[in-house]
Amino acid sequence: CVVDADRVVLSLVSRQGELSAREQLGMNQADDYTWRFLAEQARRTGEALLSGDDESLGSAAPAVERPELGRAMAVPIRHGNQVHGVIYADRQPRGGVFTRRELGLLEVVAAQVGTLLERQRMTWALHMAARVRETTMEAISDGVVAIGLDGEIRSANSAAAKLFRGTKRDLEGK
Numbered sequence: 001c002v003v004d005a006d007r008v009v010l011s012l013v014s015r016q017g018e019l020s021a022r023e024q025l026g027m028n029q030a031d032d033y034t035w036r037f038l039a040e041q042a043r044r045t046g047e048a049l050l051s052g053d054d055e056s057l058g059s060a061a062p063a064v065e066r067p068e069l070g071r072a073m074a075v076p077i078r079h080g081n082q083v084h085g086v087i088y089a090d091r092q093p094r095g096g097v098f099t100r101r102e103l104g105l106l107e108v109v110a111a112q113v114g115t116l117l118e119r120q121r122m123t124w125a126l127h128m129a130a131r132v133r134e135t136t137m138e139a140i141s142d143g144v145v146a147i148g149l150d151g152e153i154r155s156a157n158s159a160a161a162k163l164f165r166g167t168k169r170d171l172e173g174k
Helices: 029-045 100-139 158-163
Strands: 007-013 019-025 049-051 072-079 082-090 145-147 153-156
Touching (some): 019 029, 029 049, 029 082, 100 153
Antiparallel strands (some): 145 153
16 A cells, blocks of 8 residues: 555445445454445545544544544545545554545545556456457358448458358458
């Protein structure tokens, strides 16, 4: 972690819209409520939170008790308005505090993680679209070729490759 923390949780929003801990450092099962309370507030508001004292972690009190210092912080991982998860860090066991500067460092990291997650999501979506296109083309029994504006063959189905006495790969780019 970019900040010296006793415990850290990287949580991502599941398809059901709930926070799910993906990585945990220094946490045990009994600590689940500790990080989840502040992380849920950060996810819901989309704002980085710095919690000033232990009591605010276990109650419905506002998360930001002392804005300049805090024993725990939660930073949303997002891209644009979409929150993908939350990074939680605390100094509970040894009783230290974080500063606004450290919160800012964690916000920078969370922004980079959000960009990487969005890039991964887009890559997956493009991959799935290509698979759907290929499956659709293969389902057609007639020979089908897709030709780009430059006149080159971009893709072909097996029936087209058979008609041209080659492979689909042989046709691409011709």
